[in-house]
Amino acid sequence: MTYWCEHAVLPGGVVAGVLVEVDGERFGSVTAAAPPPDATVLRGLTVPGLANAHSHAFHRALRGRTHEGGGDFWSWREAMYAVAEALDPDTYLALARATFAEMALAGITCVGEFHYLHHGRGGTPYADPNAMGHAVAQAAREAGIRITVLDTCYLAGGFGPSGGQCDLTQPQLRFSDGDVGGWLGRVSRFDPGAGAKLGAAVHSVRAVPARDIEMVAEWAARGAVLHAHVSEQAAENAACLAAHGRTPTALLYQSGALASNFTAVHGTHLTAADIDLYGLNRATVCFCPTTERDLADGIGPASALRAAGASLSLGSDSHAVIDLFEEARGVELDERLITGRRGGHSAADLLAAATEAGHACLGWRGVGRIEAGAYADLVTISLDTPRTAGCPPTAATAVFAATAADVRHVVASGRVVVADGVHQLVPDVPAALSAAIGAVIHQ
């Protein structure tokens, strides 16, 4: 296939008139040129594929249901557990497929699914112990996007009274493989299939004992990425300090988890020493600003992390919103609110967080750039919607003015997934969402 982009964000900046040859899943050539007669013309501003580096697909069922009223992260979690209870491989496939299709419409070509809903009710394994993991990988394939299944180790219910961990609560039983050996055994038999990678996750220092974190990190060090929720809540830091005398980040470092394959999700409440550890180890921190606003988490130290040498990626996490442009500007705008200064992050840096850095932290290297050899992802933002009309074709327009609703055309791994705003594999995404959510939630 041959595409001609009216304007495209290339590694060196925005170029007007870019001819893109696609060879299978990859870009063959990318050159500045006039449009040949046989090219598909992409009007507007084309950016690389967006990577949603932190997703819990099933949380999409909670949109519009949990944002109001009091409570905090912990009370919100109760509502989330109620949805988890209702899922099985079939309903999970349908809900994740619809959610990933919404992502594709928003220009997301790769998702990192932080997957811990492994077993049947009460913790009983399915006949195939990886039935739920297969469902989520299949959902991404059917929605036309790539996935890294971040298979999550979840063993305990929190820090216990005397250095141990608490037992799991009833809804958490489905998340657990019993012990870290159970997790290793199951994961070693899980092949997520075409267009999918397998990664590892430690749910959090609350949910995995320190000695088991070491085992997961060792497994991941043999070629997989490793993610963990870290310091989203100040309460986690306090409990970890009380139990271990160190911060969650320091505990992960001591357990061998902090390396260039590691991504700390949130990283909202970090010490200066924590920030240095991410930088020195060339790790990534994945910010999820719309979720962090919704759950009253706070504003993480994005500029300080970048200055220390860490990478930033972005996730829509609880899917209160699925709009990576909103996440990208959220990093900069929320930082402005507490510093009183603009410009901690350039638009190009924010777009890189949403694209190349996001792919890299999911194990997809050399992706998220429009250049020969990379996976052929193209996301075209209309510059003639009520929101974008009159805006210049720049990275700043993509990051600060565009919304998910302005994405018109999406190519992922060389395949047209969205054309003129219509998903090519899931033709009625809203109907798919309504049906999948209706099957698991009763309001």
Place this chain on the structure above:
Amino acid sequence: MTYWCEHAVLPGGVVAGVLVEVDGERFGSVTAAAPPPDATVLRGLTVPGLANAHSHAFHRALRGRTHEGGGDFWSWREAMYAVAEALDPDTYLALARATFAEMALAGITCVGEFHYLHHGRGGTPYADPNAMGHAVAQAAREAGIRITVLDTCYLAGGFGPSGGQCDLTQPQLRFSDGDVGGWLGRVSRFDPGAGAKLGAAVHSVRAVPARDIEMVAEWAARGAVLHAHVSEQAAENAACLAAHGRTPTALLYQSGALASNFTAVHGTHLTAADIDLYGLNRATVCFCPTTERDLADGIGPASALRAAGASLSLGSDSHAVIDLFEEARGVELDERLITGRRGGHSAADLLAAATEAGHACLGWRGVGRIEAGAYADLVTISLDTPRTAGCPPTAATAVFAATAADVRHVVASGRVVVADGVHQLVPDVPAALSAAIGAVIHQ
């Protein structure tokens, strides 16, 4: 006209199946009923008309051009002045009409235009000294929405060295009527015409000497609303304290401005005494969260103001974004980020800020509610878009899940302005925006 709403937010809450009879500009009756055969059916969730209580229409030309990089409010202001320089009554009409049409597509049925671009270049009055005010009122009529022209007194360039004020800079000359008598004389001859109200504004305590604020407040007390930018920047507070020994709010109070017809725009940096003054005087504070993020202003004390008895309204101000739902959730979400707590504002309260309270602070009383006798405004949010599918028909969905792109149908003052997402008076809003912006900006 007769409408039947699948779901509607009425004063008592959401009702399924609401029959609405419109009689001219007003609602005749509003009743729960089955859909009669002759009614126009509005599928989705219908809310009252949204009021954008703080707008500078011409700032729309800056979208995508000023959000990146360093600088602050003061450097941003230089870019904004460059656009102001390029405007005359014709280009202002075209730009404001296109901007107001974008607002209509987003469900906004009434705008408060904080209008200070009064005169020709160098401050020379036009043949009709209210030519620019007429242009902005006409723009709203042609875009199908109501307007309150907040005719702004702007006389000085800031606080001077010894209790006086600085001279105006060159771009500010167009804003000034020379002295407060000039402002009073011009305003007394300004009739903004049908569908429009005339209100007053003091640009800020920087731009109007205290004795002149008294004169403007006296004029407004005879039946008009009065708005002012207040404490958007900490620097304004410091300068006001140095010049007058009191905060901007206290200075406005001392000048007789703080009454129930007064709206402080922003109110970001307020003291506890300032907050009490707004509450005791039943004044309104208009928050503009997306602009306050963009300009690194900070997060205002919304919950404290409400607790003290003040009203909250909302504005899109610089139009980096035109989405009143985003402004409404921004109040709550930004507050969560600094308090660590959710639920300072209910969804119903946030929707009231975007509707009834916004209209009230613009002088439109008994509006912003779907009830007999009120102006007949209906804004229907689709519940079958990728963003809203699966969400329940509640105020929380409107405030926390919907976006401007999800508005499908808009009735303003009894007239259909948007049908199936298409503006009925400005058929191609993006083209209108592009043309109007292209005429005044060269990048």
